[in-house]
Amino acid sequence: MKTDLSSGEWQTESSISLPKVSVVVPIYNEVESLPALIEAIATSLHQKALRYEIICVDDGSQDGSALLLKRLAHSRRDLKAVLLRRNYGQTAAMAAGFNHAQGVVIVTLDGDLQNDPADIPQLIAKLEEGYDLVSGWRQSRQDATLTRLIPSKLANWLISWVTGVKLHDYGCSLKAYRSELIQDMRLYGELHRFLPALAFIEGANITELPVRHHPRQYGQSKYGLGRTFRVLMDLLTIAFIKTFLTRPMHVFGLFGLISMVVGTLLGLYLTFLKLGLGESIGNRPLLILTVVLLIAGVQLFSFGLLAELSMRTYHESQGRPIYRVREVIAPGSQS
Numbered sequence: 001m002k003t004d005l006s007s008g009e010w011q012t013e014s015s016i017s018l019p020k021v022s023v024v025v026p027i028y029n030e031v032e033s034l035p036a037l038i039e040a041i042a043t044s045l046h047q048k049a050l051r052y053e054i055i056c057v058d059d060g061s062q063d064g065s066a067l068l069l070k071r072l073a074h075s076r077r078d079l080k081a082v083l084l085r086r087n088y089g090q091t092a093a094m095a096a097g098f099n100h101a102q103g104v105v106i107v108t109l110d111g112d113l114q115n116d117p118a119d120i121p122q123l124i125a126k127l128e129e130g131y132d133l134v135s136g137w138r139q140s141r142q143d144a145t146l147t148r149l150i151p152s153k154l155a156n157w158l159i160s161w162v163t164g165v166k167l168h169d170y171g172c173s174l175k176a177y178r179s180e181l182i183q184d185m186r187l188y189g190e191l192h193r194f195l196p197a198l199a200f201i202e203g204a205n206i207t208e209l210p211v212r213h214h215p216r217q218y219g220q221s222k223y224g225l226g227r228t229f230r231v232l233m234d235l236l237t238i239a240f241i242k243t244f245l246t247r248p249m250h251v252f253g254l255f256g257l258i259s260m261v262v263g264t265l266l267g268l269y270l271t272f273l274k275l276g277l278g279e280s281i282g283n284r285p286l287l288i289l290t291v292v293l294l295i296a297g298v299q300l301f302s303f304g305l306l307a308e309l310s311m312r313t314y315h316e317s318q319g320r321p322i323y324r325v326r327e328v329i330a331p332g333s334q335s
């Protein structure tokens with residue numbers, strides 16, 4: 001059932017202890033920006049009278065971020081510190097934050113103060129218009145042109161083309177989600193940047209909103225061109241999941257069947273040459289191609305069957321349906 005974000009209970013403080021907004025911030029070596037970041041988030045949400053919690057996930061920092069988070073969490077009622085045992089990566093840190101979030105809305109942003117916490121209320125307001133995910137769009141991005149802006153534009157175009165989700169800025173961490181959407185997604189690898197595509201697979205309504213972006217004040221960026229290969233591999237994974245998650249046999253079986261049919265036809269042709277015309281076929285490359293096609297066809301078809309069984313296990317073991325219901329209107333109910 002979809003949560004009504006526009007109700008009066010949402011807009012004002014109430015006696016219910018659970019937060020309305022959970023702000024998840026992955027932290028890795030951001031000790032200098034932490035106090036200002038947390039204060040800016042709190043100020044932004046206090047101004048809108050929203051009940052909130054801040055969840056900072058320390059991803060194995062080595063600069064004292066974890067110790068500072070512990071001190072701040074002991075002194076603030078609105079801050080929850082989640083300290084990971086080692087550096088697992090931003091995707092794992094986000095997943096940990098999602099698992100500890102209790103809000104109706106979950107907002108994510110980076111911990112380096114380049115995202116502006118003052119933009120959080122407008123993302124939430126946009127979510128109230130009926131969207132499931134609102135993604136930030138850094139129109140005036142304050143990063144190096146050669147190493148960050150150009151690769152980012154190419155990556156955004158490629159991801160949009162492959163996934164079918166047209167966004168200008170996949171890399172912007174500032175996003176707002178309905179909590180029920182997050183509950184249906186599992187994150188691995190570098191999939192945090194593909195959250196809009198994963199949400200689209202779950203049937204989410206997605207939009208984007210221009211947000212501010214500031215120059216980095218402290219430390220150095222943790223992103224670089226070295227992550228390109230991992231991003232490409234995860235993009236291929238997303239593309240396959242989007243198209244064949246519930247029907248892998250349709251891709252493996254199709255190519256396997258084509259391979260076996262072509263191999264069989266070539267085999268019949270070679271048999272005719274050998275038995276009908278008496279020609280030698282032992283030294284023909286076509287014979288090798290025929291054998292390879294037949295073996296590859298059987299293997300692809302077998303992979304399809306195994307993938308089909310794996311997908312059935314994936315859905316049935318977790319009780320995951322192969323569909324998502326947006327809303328149920330019972331007879332006689334009020335709109």
